[in-house]
Amino acid sequence: MINFKSYNPTRIIFGRDTYKKVGEEVQNYGKKVLMVYGGKSLKANGTYDEVVKSLEAAGIEFCELEGVKPNPRLSLVYEGIQLAREQKVDLILAVGGGSVIDTAKAVAAGMCYDGDVWDFYSTEKQPKLVMPVGVVLTIPAAGSESSDGSVITKEEGLLKRSCCTDLFFPKFAILDPQLCFTLPPHQISAGGCDILAHVMERYFVPDDHHDFSDRLCEAAMISLIENLPKVLENKKDYDAWAEIMWIGNIAHNGLLGRGKRDDWGSHDIEHQLSAHYDIAHGAGLAIIFPAWMKYVWKEKPEMMEQYALRVWHVSPEGKTQEEVVLEGIQKTEDFYHSIGLATRLSGVGIDDRDFAVMAKKAVMSGPLGNFKKLYAEDVKKIYEISL
Amino acid sequence: MINFKSYNPTRIIFGRDTYKKVGEEVQNYGKKVLMVYGGKSLKANGTYDEVVKSLEAAGIEFCELEGVKPNPRLSLVYEGIQLAREQKVDLILAVGGGSVIDTAKAVAAGMCYDGDVWDFYSTEKQPKLVMPVGVVLTIPAAGSESSDGSVITKEEGLLKRSCCTDLFFPKFAILDPQLCFTLPPHQISAGGCDILAHVMERYFVPDDHHDFSDRLCEAAMISLIENLPKVLENKKDYDAWAEIMWIGNIAHNGLLGRGKRDDWGSHDIEHQLSAHYDIAHGAGLAIIFPAWMKYVWKEKPEMMEQYALRVWHVSPEGKTQEEVVLEGIQKTEDFYHSIGLATRLSGVGIDDRDFAVMAKKAVMSGPLGNFKKLYAEDVKKIYEISL
Numbered sequence: 001m002i003n004f005k006s007y008n009p010t011r012i013i014f015g016r017d018t019y020k021k022v023g024e025e026v027q028n029y030g031k032k033v034l035m036v037y038g039g040k041s042l043k044a045n046g047t048y049d050e051v052v053k054s055l056e057a058a059g060i061e062f063c064e065l066e067g068v069k070p071n072p073r074l075s076l077v078y079e080g081i082q083l084a085r086e087q088k089v090d091l092i093l094a095v096g097g098g099s100v101i102d103t104a105k106a107v108a109a110g111m112c113y114d115g116d117v118w119d120f121y122s123t124e125k126q127p128k129l130v131m132p133v134g135v136v137l138t139i140p141a142a143g144s145e146s147s148d149g150s151v152i153t154k155e156e157g158l159l160k161r162s163c164c165t166d167l168f169f170p171k172f173a174i175l176d177p178q179l180c181f182t183l184p185p186h187q188i189s190a191g192g193c194d195i196l197a198h199v200m201e202r203y204f205v206p207d208d209h210h211d212f213s214d215r216l217c218e219a220a221m222i223s224l225i226e227n228l229p230k231v232l233e234n235k236k237d238y239d240a241w242a243e244i245m246w247i248g249n250i251a252h253n254g255l256l257g258r259g260k261r262d263d264w265g266s267h268d269i270e271h272q273l274s275a276h277y278d279i280a281h282g283a284g285l286a287i288i289f290p291a292w293m294k295y296v297w298k299e300k301p302e303m304m305e306q307y308a309l310r311v312w313h314v315s316p317e318g319k320t321q322e323e324v325v326l327e328g329i330q331k332t333e334d335f336y337h338s339i340g341l342a343t344r345l346s347g348v349g350i351d352d353r354d355f356a357v358m359a360k361k362a363v364m365s366g367p368l369g370n371f372k373k374l375y376a377e378d379v380k381k382i383y384e385i386s387l
Numbered sequence: 388m389i390n391f392k393s394y395n396p397t398r399i400i401f402g403r404d405t406y407k408k409v410g411e412e413v414q415n416y417g418k419k420v421l422m423v424y425g426g427k428s429l430k431a432n433g434t435y436d437e438v439v440k441s442l443e444a445a446g447i448e449f450c451e452l453e454g455v456k457p458n459p460r461l462s463l464v465y466e467g468i469q470l471a472r473e474q475k476v477d478l479i480l481a482v483g484g485g486s487v488i489d490t491a492k493a494v495a496a497g498m499c500y501d502g503d504v505w506d507f508y509s510t511e512k513q514p515k516l517v518m519p520v521g522v523v524l525t526i527p528a529a530g531s532e533s534s535d536g537s538v539i540t541k542e543e544g545l546l547k548r549s550c551c552t553d554l555f556f557p558k559f560a561i562l563d564p565q566l567c568f569t570l571p572p573h574q575i576s577a578g579g580c581d582i583l584a585h586v587m588e589r590y591f592v593p594d595d596h597h598d599f600s601d602r603l604c605e606a607a608m609i610s611l612i613e614n615l616p617k618v619l620e621n622k623k624d625y626d627a628w629a630e631i632m633w634i635g636n637i638a639h640n641g642l643l644g645r646g647k648r649d650d651w652g653s654h655d656i657e658h659q660l661s662a663h664y665d666i667a668h669g670a671g672l673a674i675i676f677p678a679w680m681k682y683v684w685k686e687k688p689e690m691m692e693q694y695a696l697r698v699w700h701v702s703p704e705g706k707t708q709e710e711v712v713l714e715g716i717q718k719t720e721d722f723y724h725s726i727g728l729a730t731r732l733s734g735v736g737i738d739d740r741d742f743a744v745m746a747k748k749a750v751m752s753g754p755l756g757n758f759k760k761l762y763a764e765d766v767k768k769i770y771e772i773s774l
Contacts, residue, residue, distance in 0.1 A: 226598065
């Protein structure tokens with residue numbers, strides 16, 4: 001186990017009808033908020049009205065930044081910063097999933113900074129002061145509701161970049177499983193795939209001696225794999241949604257990666273894909289992750305073998321280690337198929353024309369990953385395997 | 388899953404040689420500290436000198452409260468409060484295990500309170516302000532280094548009582564597995580048993596739908612059971628100690644009990660034992676827990692069955708549910724024996740003369756536990772089973 005620091009001060013408020021009391025929570029931070037959200041679905045399913053009702057009941061004034069899209073854009077962040085400054089808000093309230101929360105964090109950082117907020121995403125520069133952020137989570141996936149990270153895409157050049165700082169931990173995050181009842185199936189599956197990837201990036205690591213952490217990761221993976229099909233079958237299965245929402249939170253709050261160098265190669269390789277083709281990040285991961293596994297497994301076959309045995313219960317009887325490993329990868333792909341996700345680029349209509357450009361962009365800040373260091377030619381090969 | 392809040396702001400600094408930099412951490416909170424510790428062993432193994440060296444190098448003044456004993460006493464807390472006030476310290480630095488940390492927390496609360504600090508332990512009264520507490524952990528067991536609780540014993544009447552408040556989360560906790568290398572075997576085993584109990588109290592719950600949480604608990608139990616014998620075999624096994632120290636922390640930082648009503652019956656029943664006979668809390672738990680399991684398992688046999696199957700890998704082949712459950716309990720006892728702990732009161736020289744008194748004291752504030760509500764007569768029966 002390598003030395004580490006562990007810190008996560010976000011207050012999680014979890015359970016039935018908790019989002020209807022968001023106003024009371026906001027009161028702890030001030031009287032005026034900028035509410036950031038996507039748009040249509042939030043208004044159609046009644047969540048918007050409930051949040052507004054709760055804010056009003058608590059005497060909270062609010063202004064709105066609407067229109068956040070997946071792979072959230074820098075231009076909207078700029079808009080938000082201007083609005084938040086004009087209105088002198090005390091807190092940025094994200095009502096949505098990862099894209100909305102990441103936008104809120106970027107606005108919160110930009111509001112306190114005289115320069116261009118993109119500095120924090122494109123250089124080593126770190127925010128020194130960030131406005132408080134609160135969250136009402138509507139999609140369990142990105143884990144941004146209690147993470148220290150934010151990912152933003154700059155339209156010019158389609159640059160998808162992240163910023164991590166302790167100041168990005170939201171002050172509070174409200175997780176009500178009921179808010180997941182109206183999610184469309186594809187979003188459920190893509191979100192689940194993102195959660196699984198958050199665990200796997202912390203599971204396939206180059207270091208030794210992380211027995212407990214391995215088992216925590218396996219707990220998350222097994223429970224997710226068991227519960228995701230339940231909500232695809234019955235969208236209003238509260239108990240299964242509660243499991244998924246809690247797993248999605250733990251998967252990315254930092255816990256599962258303590259004491260080892262986690263590997264974000266697959267995430268970074270996917271980021272290029274979703275920036276270039278605007279597909280859902282989770283859907284991209286279902287394609288990239290199996291290809292990555294096939295390309296890197298020989299670096300530490302015993303780790304991939306353990307994954308196959310413990311998570312997928314592959315029987316080792318009469319099989320070589322390679323056969324066990326490949327069966328584990330196959331079962332991962334089978335699972336993605338079973339929840340309606342493609343595991344090949346050809347399945348989502350992407351061909352090889354941009355591979356070289358994306359590979360080059362992916363390693364712009366240096367080689368990727370830790371399980372195996374990946375350079376542009378490695379990334380290109382992984383795109384090729386995923387064709 | 389029931390509604391819950393989750394919050395833990397303690398900053399964990401984990402790994403090799405981290406305690407040698409405690410001075411730098413303390414600098415974030417002020418210039419003068421009260422250092423609380425046990426005594427002999429800390430000075431004998433060199434930890435005391437290293438901590439002092441680090442404080443001095445960072446320009447931190449300090450005064451000392453020495454002599455904390457297991458089942459920490461209120462009288463020493465009073466002494467600490469007086470000293471901390473006279474010296475106007477900025478932070479209480481606990482260097483030790485649960486008893487030292489709990490004493491530090493009590494001093495930190497008492498220092499900011501005009502009344503008797505025992506109020507917080509004996510009534511519904513809660514602290515409104517608490518001085519910052521920092522920790523250098525030397526014994527993985529109580530989990531107090533990042534918990535919201537403190538347990539103190541009032542000598543008069545041998546009352547062992549706890550106080551829980553968000554203000555009791557230490558500001559930081561330094562966990563260096565090397566500090567465990569000099570622990571005596573009995574303390575290692577008793578500590579391990581305390582950790583296991585912290586998980587089990589959160590595992591055997593009356594609620595339904597906690598798949599993920601169950602698996603997280605199992606991850607902690609299995610990893611602990613695997614690693615504890617390793618350090619009894621080789622006291623300087625850093626990697627195994629790192630696992631145990633990290634498990635001990637997670638076991639009691641709140642995570643494993645989210646979404647369900649945990650059960651502290653066994654802990655409360657044991658508290659009477661260690662208050663009356665001054666045996667180590669963990670050693671008492673090795674006696675009380677199996678007896679508690681035998682008394683309550685029929686409340687929710689499927690939970691005890693799952694424990695036997697998943698944690699102890701009991702084979703269900705050709706066995707009734709009852710046989711599987713009892714085999715799981717037997718394996719728990721066998722494990723305690725294998726690490727040198729008695730599982731009967733007679734094994735530590737305690738007879739039945741105080742059972743009625745202890746049972747009455749245990750339920751002084753109402754019936755115990757959630758898995759099964761326990762009244763005085765139930766507690767007495769559990770003492771009887773454990774004879």
